[in-house]
Structures are given as structure tokens and as C-alpha cells.
Amino acid sequence: MGNNDVLRKRVDELAARVNGKVEEMIDTLVLTVQGAYITETLTAAKNFADVPCDFLHDIAGVDKVTHIEVVYQMTSLRGPQKLRVKAIVDREKPVIDSVTRIWAGANFMEREAYDMFGIQFTGHPNLKRIYMWDDFEGFPLRKDYVTEPVEVRNTMRVRRDDE
């Protein structure tokens, strides 16, 4: 059994346990779960037998208008396995467990997601805005965030004939 088949089997088993959905997207297995299961899912993925997905690359928020997705990209430093886990959270009250206990490196990534989408990561040691200033209002990467209108000026010099 190749690496991919083993991973597929492990992910399928995990999906049955956490009530998730597995699909394949371009070159990566994608596991979609409800936000409440995230700690269980990622702990299990980190400790998969033979194919541990033990290195976290990225946490991204995605505003899907009806809900918000928190997307975790994982691979391993010792094998070719790749896994993407998507957690679905409510858009009005986005709350999800912090994974900083599993990977300390999730700290900045979660702060960024909080800053841009307002996702509350419970158990995060220092959940503050990271890019925007502290009293900034709103969450810029949400689809309904209104950016300031850009002032368009005509900078071209108009040449008159009598010059």
C-alpha cells in the first residue's frame, strides 16, 4: 500500500469518527469538519500511524458569506503526505478552539485570522490584533467590509493649444 492509500484510509477512519467529509482537490486530501471537532481532528492527524501530518504550515480564514472556514494546511517533514483540514464556523459568532497547544507556531497564524476575520480562538495565549492597530474597527478580509473609496484624480496634464 502506497503512502497515499494509507493516508486516505486514515483520513477516512478519522472522518467517520468526527463526522467529516473527505474529498480530493487537485493534489491534496481535504477533510471538512465542524468547528467543534477541530482539536480532536488535528490531534488525531498529527498522530496518524505511519503517515503523521505533524507539521502545520498555515491557518487561513475564508469568508464564504454563509459561514466562515478556517483552513489548516499540514504536511510532514519526513514524508510526502499532505492534508488540508477545513473547519466550518458560524459567521455571526465565529468561535473555535485554538491549536496553539498542539503547535506553538499556530500563535501568529491565529492572531492573523482573528485580526482579519474576527475568529475567536479559545485558549489562545495572546489573542490580539497583529497587523491592524488595537482600536481598529471591523475585520478587513470579510466580504462585507467596506474599504475606503479610492480617490481617482486626473494626473495627466492637459495641453492647451495656446501654450
Next chain:
Amino acid sequence: MSEMYQEGTEELLLNMGPQHPSMHGVFRMIVRLQGETVTGIEPKIGYLHRGLEKLAESRTYTQFIPYTDRLDYLASPHNNMAYVQAVEKLMGVEVPERAEYLRIIFAELARFASHQVFIASAALDIAGWTAWGYPFRDRERILDLFEMTSGSRLTVNAMRIGGMSFDPTPEFWAALESFVDDMPEKIEEYYNIYLGNEITQGRLKNVGILSKEAAENLCITGPALRASGVQYDVRKAEPYGIYDRFDFDVPVLYGCDSFDRNMIRFLEMNESLKIIRQAMRDIPEGPVMAKVPKIIKPPVGEVYHRVENPKGELGFYIVSNGTPKPERVKIRAGAFVNLQCLEEIGVGTYIQDLICSFASLDAVLGEVDK
């Protein structure tokens, strides 16, 4: 010894940056000091935040390419490459052979230039004024090569979805050849003048320890990870483009200290030259642009593509909804994630060592702040 001294000194909060000579841009950190010993660090970033991810949502796929140049502006071809390859993966575009080779030549030249800036600025942080000049002198030649082809020196904007934006002229190849021939000697020169110096070694060795376990736990990538004893390079682990055709080594060091994080760059520069030589030898003739539609409209889907940037792993997570504009572009910047280990490597050391440790991470604020 006076009574006051025995009780310890008063805790001091020191604000370093955003305009501090050793902060490599507009990085700011609040350092908690007990005498000269660092007891806490709080990094503050965002002074260069331009909201690239938001901008991407209101631009077409092609329009966003020049913005990626402004991420890690010391190695802009890498940013182009990560982005265009992510879109190509999403669309299933096949890139012409010649363009693939050109991409690799540009990327490795940029890696070389970026490491040269690293050596110069890291030397400057420990007052190595002489070592500052030499790498910058030779970096000019790389910038000249970029200028010869694209017309700009820093933000090269070399790649397009489906290939390259130009095919270099014969002068470029002649200049590249003489550059590649001259450089091994120059790397030796940088080494002798900077890391070979006994004072530098005294300052850097056993300072800023980042253990293997801590590095993995903190999601560190790039040279900082390889200097902590993990032989991991995206070019080998998940070859993108045509990196699987080249014969090169991934240097790894086990010292885990600032010295090794400096040293690994010297080794990588040699490997870059090796790759450029092979690419120059094997590059075929042919077109540099694939036939792609005028309006880039990837199918509904999503992709995460990563490349080995000189600072760490650069990843693009692109979600497409089938329209000419992306629904979401998430940039995973290596330098941003790597900054998290500052507390690990800095707390408990002296403040002057913290400067070397920070320099050894090679953070570029254009990438950190996006």
C-alpha cells in the same frame, strides 16, 4: 557589592524600532530587560501592512502578479513563481520547457542576491562594516542582470501565468556566465571577511539556540530549520517546476545557533550556483510563453502551492470561484511565521546577542507585513 545590586536591578522596558538601525525595516519589538539580560520579547508588526490579500480580491489574476513582487522584495522572482505556479496548478496549464529553465535561473539568482544582502546586513549588525561592502558590490551584478532583461532591478515582475514575460538577450547569457565563474571565489572572500573572523565567531557561536524540537513545534521553515538539524527543503520534498531534474544538495547543520544560521547561507549560495550552471547547460530553445486565454478564469477550486523562498517557505492558498478575480488569496509568508521563534532564541541572552539572533532569521518586513 552593594546591597542594591544583590537585590537585582529594576526591570526595564526597552522599545526597539520601528526606526532602529538593526531592525531591518520597520520591525518593532518591546524588550523586557533585567540589567542586560532579556527576560521577555514582544514583537510588534504591521507597520508595512498594505493589505495585499484584500487587494487581490479586487484584481484579476494577472493584475496581482506585480503585487507579489512587493512581498519579499529582495527575492521577487520567488514570489512571482509561487503565485503563478499556484494559478497554473489550478488551471492545469503546461509551461514551455525554456520558461521553466528561465524561472529556475531567475529564482536561484534571486536566492543568491538575497543571501548576499543577508550577509551584509547581519555583518553590519555586529559592526562589521567591511563585510557589508563586498556582498553589496557583487549583488549589483545580479541586479544588472535583472535590469538587462526586465528593465527593473528589484521588483522584477519576471513571470506570467503560463511562462515568462521575456526571453533574455545574448548579452544576458554572457554576463551570467562570467558572474557564475567569478562567484565561488567571492563566496570564499565573504566567508573570510565575515564568518572566518574570530570575533564574529565569538559573537555568534552558541548564541540564540533553537533546538530541533522547538523549531518543528514553532513551524519554522527555510534556512533556520535546516540550521537546527532538519534536512527539509521544498525543492526536494515536493519539487515544483523542474527542480527534480537538478543535482544539488540540501545543506544541513546541527549547531542550532546563530553561527549555523549564518553558515547555512554560505552553503546554499554554492548550491544555487550549481543549479544555475546546470540550467545554463541544459536550457532548450523554444517559446517562453504557453498559449493561455486572454482572460484567466480558473475553474472552481482551491490550491495550496509552496516554494522554497530564501527566507523560508512561501505558500499561496488560492480559492477560485470561477470568475476572473480570486475569491481569496492567502499568503503564507515564511519570515512571518519564523519570527515566532524570537522569544525562544532571545529570552535569557544578552541584548547585544538578541540583535545577532534576530539578524540570523533574515526577516524581510515586506513579506512579514504583507
